[in-house]
Amino acid sequence: MTEKVEILGVQVDSLTMRQAVEEVEKLIALKKNSIVATANAEMLMMATGDAELKKILNSAELVVPDGAGTVWAAHHLGKKMPERVAGFDLVQELMKIAPSKSIKFFLFGSAPGVAEKAKAKAEELYPGIKIVGTRNGYFKSEDEAEIISQIKNSAPDILLAALGVPKQEKWLAAHKKELNVPVSIGVGGTFDVMAGNVKRAPLWMQKAKLEWLFRALLQPSRAGRLVALPKFVWKVHASKNS
Ligand code: UDP
Numbered sequence: 001m002t003e004k005v006e007i008l009g010v011q012v013d014s015l016t017m018r019q020a021v022e023e024v025e026k027l028i029a030l031k032k033n034s035i036v037a038t039a040n041a042e043m044l045m046m047a048t049g050d051a052e053l054k055k056i057l058n059s060a061e062l063v064v065p066d067g068a069g070t071v072w073a074a075h076h077l078g079k080k081m082p083e084r085v086a087g088f089d090l091v092q093e094l095m096k097i098a099p100s101k102s103i104k105f106f107l108f109g110s111a112p113g114v115a116e117k118a119k120a121k122a123e124e125l126y127p128g129i130k131i132v133g134t135r136n137g138y139f140k141s142e143d144e145a146e147i148i149s150q151i152k153n154s155a156p157d158i159l160l161a162a163l164g165v166p167k168q169e170k171w172l173a174a175h176k177k178e179l180n181v182p183v184s185i186g187v188g189g190t191f192d193v194m195a196g197n198v199k200r201a202p203l204w205m206q207k208a209k210l211e212w213l214f215r216a217l218l219q220p221s222r223a224g225r226l227v228a229l230p231k232f233v234w235k236v237h238a239s240k241n242s
Helices: 017-030 041-048 051-059 068-076 087-101 114-125 141-154 167-179 190-194 203-207 211-218 220-241
Strands: 004-007 010-013 034-039 062-065 104-109 130-135 158-162 183-186
Touching: 004 068, 010 041, 010 051, 017 034, 017 062, 017 087, 017 183, 034 041, 034 051, 034 167, 041 051, 041 068, 041 220, 051 167, 062 068, 068 211, 068 220, 087 104, 087 114, 087 183, 087 190, 104 114, 104 141, 114 130, 114 190, 130 141, 141 167, 158 167, 158 190, 167 183, 203 211, 211 220
Parallel strands: 010 062, 034 062, 034 183, 104 130, 104 158, 158 183
Antiparallel strands: 004 010
16 A cells, blocks of 8 residues: 545545556456546546545545646645656556566547557557457447446456546446456546557656646647646645645
8 A cells, every 4th residue: 555645635646657557466466346547637626626526536446646736736735746657657557567467458438440549559569468359438328338248248457448537437436346347547548649649748848747738739629728737736735724
């Protein structure tokens, strides 16, 4: 068990990427239908106005600090948070060890064709990886039973769900028993990046903690979401003094 830091009412794990990978491996071995969330500032802000999301995050087995904002918040509150554990990077680290540890993945979510492209990319980058199934993330409620049995029957160790926040967290929490997958992770735009449809910020921008700005500039439809950042900074600061 790692230490938790409470940020705006959500318990976030204080750990390094290496520790996060180890925790996921332990959760796979436990086979307890665990949920892993990747908490960036936007998600934490959303949770302040969404009690269901907040409850899901606080009952998740692991909540990694995804993004510079989350790490800043912990430090501002005077707590330890060794580094950023971005969802995209966590997925790559898990895929890297997957062939030698026989970890099987199912890729669920994103537009039709994207999960298949991400699968092909993973097979190219991580030879020997077993991706036991894919399914796009656009479905009607009447399709859910079929999706659940598709995932269940392919028996992955890790289910990656890319439906966006908070849909992916809510879907995973609602169906975790039926799915019976050892570890499920909400991964947002990860398949889009792996498929090459959306670019990751250059390393210098990531290092300068400006990845959020890059994403907003590249996808202007996301620019509105930037408003969440100053609100996040303000709320964290206010929570410190309350
Ligand atoms: N998506 C999906 N089904 C939906 C809504 C969204 O599969 O009903 C996918 C969308 O195609 C995209 C991902 O969810 O691949 C959300 O990516 P985004 O970068 O917006 O993630 P977030 O910022 O919400 O983590």
